[in-house]
Amino acid sequence: MSSYQEAYSKKMRRPEEAVRHIQSGDWVDYGNFACAPLTLDAALAERVGELENVKVRAMTFPGLAAVAKADPTATRFIYNNWHFSGGDRKLHDAGNCFYVPFLFHEGPGYYDIIDSDVFCVAVAPMDSRGYFNFGSSNSIQMAVARRAKKVIVEINRSIPHCYGGFNEGIHIDQVDMIVESDHRPLFQLPSTNPSEIDTRIAGLIMEDIQDGSCIQLGIGGMPNAVGKMIAESDLKDLGVHTEMLADSFVDMFEAGRITCKYTRYCPGKMAYTFALGSQKLYDFLDQNPFCASYSVDFVNKPSHISMNDNMVAINNAVEVDLFGQVSSESSGYRHISGTGGQFDYTFGAYHAPGGKSFICLSSTTKDKNGHLISRIRPTMAPGSIITVPRTVVHWVVTEHGKVNLKGKSTWERAEALISIAHPDFRDELIQEAQNMGIWRAGDRKNRIQVPGSTLKSA
Structure with missing residues (x-):
């Protein structure tokens, strides 16, 4: 012995x-x-x-x-x-x-x-x-x-x-x-089928992914939709530097999209700090030398993330207000998830050469009474936690378009975000922006479009 x-x-x-x-x-x-x-x-x-x-x-x-x-x-x-x-x-x-x-x-x-x-x-x-x-x-x-x-x-x-x-x-x-223990199977988080809205948002993000991009995906249907589109695309030589490894990464790898050939940090490896998914994912990870597990102070450190060329970070949100503040962990006083690595990757990806970070959300949801409400709000609901401050947010994407908030003044942010809000709520949001002093006087109808998303000049 x-x-x-x-x-x-x-x-x-x-x-x-x-x-x-x-x-x-x-x-x-x-x-x-x-x-x-x-x-x-x-x-x-x-x-x-x-x-x-x-x-x-x-x-x-x-x-x-x-x-x-x-x-x-x-x-x-x-x-x-x-x-x-x-x-x-x-x-x-x-x-x-x-x-x-x-x-x-x-x-x-x-x-x-x-x-x-x-x-x-x-x-x-x-x-x-x-x-x-x-x-x-x-x-x-x-x-x-x-x-x-x-x-x-x-x-x-x-x-x-x-x-x-x-x-x-x-x-x-x-x-x-x-x-x-009793050796029970690991908790499984199977991939969800992306909704039509998820797929539309994913399609907008795909326009900004190129050969050799380094990918981070958060949790949820929309990131899964991006992974599915990548797997079915002709993209090549993608890298992976992510906090969470999910089933979609296995799909991308098996489709030949991921090689980590050009990944500058952790070259030749899919770098991650935890994995949640189906048994397919856990089987893929078992004794796989192509995957490298690191503690989170290494993988999520913004300065490490930013060392990867063309870093693309994709994460979900609960709400975004007209100032560009992002809440991804609570709805009012009701806590939903946590900050996690969303700040880390939003900040780190922007600072990477050619890097971009995307905050994604459907333009609407329903309240407990079944009423449609906008997820782009004038201001956050009382108690809502700011996960990513307005100074850090880069791109925001809904099914109605995508807008870059970097370098935008308060009125430009309001215009941009209202342009990708659900059309049924735009007039109301414009009125609230006027009340808050972040709206320019003028012909609003010529400035707000349903984009892909380029705004007309005022």
Whole structure:
């Protein structure tokens, strides 16, 4: 028996035994995304009657965290999250999940100044050299492990072995306890079929992607639509530098569009910090040397993003106001997701040679009563969080066109954004712009068009 196997045997614990080391008042960090510790979470929830004021931090938990479900009053377990999943959103709506604001690329550095008593993380089985791979969830995890007083790893054989990069795994010498999970399949986020609106927006963005462009795609139907169009196009030699790797990247690679031949940073590699998708994606990542997993302070650092020629960053938004401010994480006081890496890539891509960043949204949505409302607003709803400030926003795209806001004055921004709003709301938006003092007097009908999108001069 090797020394690693001996250490493994000595550190093995039953889940309920491992969580006994968590005490009242502790800060407990969970593994991120699909590598959340589901077995340890369930075991910790069983101690709800014994503990008080245990603060849990997760990131995009797959489903509903057991600790939060076990204590709806949030007095024994206070559940916090860096970026909401659908389950986290439901818990937040019930008053049982609290958001932790951060810029994703800064996340690892936060653990130089915040406490972590116990880190619980799902990992791939130990290799012959004593390493546990973080699989599809590199992210901030190594920084948490270094800060935590105790590290508990939960073995799940379903987790793919993802090559680095760096910070993609942890050695058994850095681990305090090991538990076996029930090896359930990883949380899957299957690709959604893009809507007609998604496809129209994607078509506008495709006009700005060229051979050799380096691509970042956010989550959702519209980025998937771009990926689908790229896969079906004749583009070639695309690179990848992205925070999230999704199924659409597999489709683009298998179609021969991605070679990373001209990627200046991480050349020859699809660089990413986490992956969420279907089993097809996880199978693609497993021991694939073309993919490189890095901690997020490396992949999302704006100065690193900006080193790639023709960087194209594509992200969704909830609302945009007439000043050009972007909210992508809340609707009023209702928190929806998080800042994530949207700021990182919007800023970084613009500073790349030939780079562009796109904020995308459908022009309308429906409220809870089924009434159509504009997602381009005069001002943000009270409580809405600004994800990307107006000074950073580059391109904004709806199904009615795309506009570049860089270098535009307030009246030019108002004109540009109203030109890509839904036609039913343009007159109302013009009136609001006049009320706010960001509208020029003159013949508005000659200045507002349905673009592709070039505005007439005033």
